[in-house]
Amino acid sequence: MLLWFIIGVVFLVIEILTFGLISIWFALGAFLTMIFYEASLENQFYIFVGASLLFLVLIRKLALKHFKGNSKELNRIKGKVVKIEKIEVRGSNNFYTVYLDGKIWEGISKSNFSVGDEAIVEKIVGNKLVLSKKY
Template identity: 30%
Template sequence: MRGGMMMTHVSFAAFWLFMTVLLAVIELSTLGLITIWFAFGAAVTIIVALLGGNIWVQLFTFIIVSTVILLTVRPIATRHFNNHIKKTNIDAVVGRKLIVKATIDNIKGTGKVDMDGSTWLAASSIDEVVIEEGTEVRVVRVQGAKLIVEREV
């Protein structure tokens, strides 16, 4: 019977090893800093399985270790990894300062700005405000193919 119990511990350890690898592969494909913490929990649970912990002790270990690491280490890791992400596409436009190329008048439906050598349709964020040609503006949002701007102060 002792040999059978040892085989069960090895089987559970193999399961947790499989889970560790699977969760690590998922993390590598998504880079969301979510599943890696569960991979650590599964890795610690391998040791518990090899030491003979029953399935409930293994599950408890997996849940506690994963949760503690997720709640304590993830915020720190997120701060360090996500500070190098560069805004792209539309996200990069919001907040930019541009020069009005053609007077922006929402009532007349006119307005253009120059951005990186391209001319974009523009509208004021406040309907009654007319922004004259040559004025510096800041993009507050993008609405379709039109930049919504406000006068830079």
């Protein structure tokens, strides 16, 4: 039972760090598997895999619809001018911290920016703003 709790917590931490509905299904599956602590480890594994897949199939579509928001909100953000507040380099990619409507966003771009530069929001991909140069 402790094993499945630890696995569930690890997947929750991964989910919190990625913000992409990537591992929440496995966390839910692990927590559900805790109920079957008297079953063999092999059967617990099958329950974990089956429950995770079931959560993925049943909940993912609803969750994506909820998090995607409505197109009016996305259209309102498109074309907004934002100021680059911070740059974080991860591997070979730059991630830009910007503020939009009082919220902190992470931006990505094919262009390179410096702190203080202004950029235009092209679209939203996942939970990141796609930025382009302001001319």
